[in-house]
Amino acid sequence: MRFIPTKFHAPLDYIVGAALIAAPWIFRFDEDTAATVVPIVLGIGLIAYSLFTNYELGVWKVAPMAVHNLIDIVAGALLAVSPWLFGFADDPANVWIWFVVVGLAAIFLGLTTKQSGGYSYGRAGHPATG
Numbered sequence: 001m002r003f004i005p006t007k008f009h010a011p012l013d014y015i016v017g018a019a020l021i022a023a024p025w026i027f028r029f030d031e032d033t034a035a036t037v038v039p040i041v042l043g044i045g046l047i048a049y050s051l052f053t054n055y056e057l058g059v060w061k062v063a064p065m066a067v068h069n070l071i072d073i074v075a076g077a078l079l080a081v082s083p084w085l086f087g088f089a090d091d092p093a094n095v096w097i098w099f100v101v102v103g104l105a106a107i108f109l110g111l112t113t114k115q116s117g118g119y120s121y122g123r124a125g126h127p128a129t130g
Contacts, residue, residue: 004113006065010050010057012109016102017047029095034086038099042075069110076106 020043024030053068054061080103083089083096 002112002114004109006055006114006116009109009113010053010055013046013050013053014057016106017043017050019043020046020102023098027094027098029091032088032091032095035083035088035091035095035099038079038082038086042079045075064115065113066115069113069115072106072110072113076103076108076110079103079106 019026020039023039023043024032024036029035049063049068049071050057051059052061052063053065054063055065055068078085080100082103083091083099089096
């Protein structure tokens with residue numbers, strides 16, 4: 001069931017984290033407080049826990065990939081239900097639809113990314129370890 005390699009997942013974390021932070025201005029809903037705060041907090045959180053994950057782009061490799069995947073699932077669920085949870089589901093679709101789409105994508109990635117990370121690149125002529 002887990003078929004997505006961490007070397008694919010890792011860069012997505014930083015890209016999606018930055019996109020979450022920028023989303024209120026990209027999709028023009030920065031005047032709605034809840035709809036603005038939720039993606040910014042989740043985007044900062046995503047970048048923060050990615051820095052501590054034991055995978056290719058983790059800086060301090062202390063958190064196992066299994067924990068990272070679990071956080072992705074919980075954060076994705078929160079993002080997907082946040083329009084109803086925080087009361088902006090009645091706003092225009094440009095405000096709430098992407099919360100659902102990105103949230104469901106995060107859940108999917110959390111459920112399908114391999115549980116081991118920390119792939120290391122070997123030097124030329126030497127096998128990679130890890």
